[in-house]
Amino acid sequence: MDTRLLADLVERSAELKGELVAFGQSARFDRWLTPLLLEAAGPGRELDETEAIRIIDRFLLRYRLPDGSTVVDRFVTGRRDLTEAERELLLGWREAYAAEIAEAALRLAVSEPRLVFRNPEKVEQGWQQMREDRAAFVEFCGGDELVLSPAAAEELLNAYYRHRWEAAPAARPGRGRGGRLPGGGLPGADFPVFELPPGPAAANTVGVIYDEVDGLNFYADYGMLRDLFADPHLTGRRKHQDLLRVYLREESIAPLPIRRLAAAHPGTADTVFRKLLRQPGFTWAEHGEELLRRRKPWYYADEPRPGVSVIGERLGELAAGGRR
Structure with a gap:
């Protein structure tokens, strides 16, 4: 990729991220995102802005919808106007942010283990x-x-x-x-x-x-x-x-x-x-x-909840920087 195209893509990335966030917060995904935010907010319905951003980011890029796809997958599929470079950029965010998101998810699991137990x-x-x-x-x-x-x-x-x-x-x-x-x-x-x-x-x-x-x-x-x-x-x-x-x-x-x-x-x-x-x-x-x-x-x-948080293998691997 030449430097001019790369510079244009970097400038475009901010716009794409804003569009992705708006897409993920639309009514079609409300049934999955809202419960995540409410659970994190707790009984007092208070949620730190930084933590909310991290939860939304994880939802956009890592959360598996019923058909196995992610929000960013659906966003890319539905946007016929995206260039091939823009598609690669958006889908690449799933891994580029993976370690950061995994660490945030682990910290949330440690501080609020009840969020892991939904059934x-x-x-x-x-x-x-x-x-x-x-x-x-x-x-x-x-x-x-x-x-x-x-x-x-x-x-x-x-x-x-x-x-x-x-x-x-x-x-x-x-x-x-x-x-x-x-x-x-x-x-x-x-x-x-x-x-x-x-x-x-x-x-x-x-x-x-x-x-x-x-x-x-x-x-x-x-x-x-x-x-x-x-x-x-x-x-x-x-x-x-x-x-x-x-x-x-x-x-x-x-x-x-x-x-x-x-x-x-x-x-x-x-x-x-x-x-x-x-x-x-x-x-x-x-x-x-x-x-x-x-x-x-x-x-x-509240009813007692276990103090041990269960995480998946992929999440643990990402938090360790890709090491098994």
């Missing part, structure tokens, strides 16, 4: 994979609840993910490595694949809990909170009480860690909450679940 079969598949991954985690790490320093937690999780990644081809002969996202780790050949969120990363200790329902989670200063439940004399210390208040107040923290500690220390849980709440008659057995429901109504509003 009961997918839900059960997710639960089964999470059960398998949790069993492997317990075997590798020695338990489903650990208290570590942030550095030790990252080192352990990276070792675990590497172990799972390297074992996957042997466990599934003849299949690629584009499998699953255990606990949020992104597949790929370059490690480490895991870093703690900012809160736990800056804490003195990190609680690592892989629960049967809530999946794999990380809790800042979990060691201090565990000490509070283990030693009733610490109920008078402000920093320990303040930490428990944070665990009860923050929406980013599910009931899981408090439930775990109360169950592990039944002899002191009542003392801890009576001191914190200033309610002498409080007992965990009678009032614990009511307390959690009152403080964390968001947790009980």
Whole structure:
């Protein structure tokens, strides 16, 4: 292709992209695109503009319609006025954007795993994979609840993910490595694949809990909170009480860690909450679940979903830069 034709095509590409977007957002595709955007927006119907653009781009170029075609395929087929170079450009976008779209889709699957589960079969598949991954985690790490320093937690999780990644081809002969996202780790050949969120990363200790329902989670200063439940004399210390208040107040923290500690220390849980709440008659057995429901109504509003996101082999391959 000569330089003049190439320059004209680059200038034309912006117009073609705008026309493709308008075509994909027309009423004929509304039945498929709108549910994707609504699911990503969640109950609050709020969707970041950047994420919306990525979802629309993926829909235009990668989403398979009932007949197996993509939106860009139909756009090219229906436009008899396009030159051969313009057709090649449009169809080439399916691969040119593929790695970027795959990474965006993976990030969305990690942050919103519920988007992957759109039917009961997918839900059960997710639960089964999470059960398998949790069993492997317990075997590798020695338990489903650990208290570590942030550095030790990252080192352990990276070792675990590497172990799972390297074992996957042997466990599934003849299949690629584009499998699953255990606990949020992104597949790929370059490690480490895991870093703690900012809160736990800056804490003195990190609680690592892989629960049967809530999946794999990380809790800042979990060691201090565990000490509070283990030693009733610490109920008078402000920093320990303040930490428990944070665990009860923050929406980013599910009931899981408090439930775990109360169950592990039944002899002191009542003392801890009576001191914190200033309610002498409080007992965990009678009032614990009511307390959690009152403080964390968001947790009980939706049906539990698996914490493991299932992705296809091609998507995993693209995210890894084309490597299998």
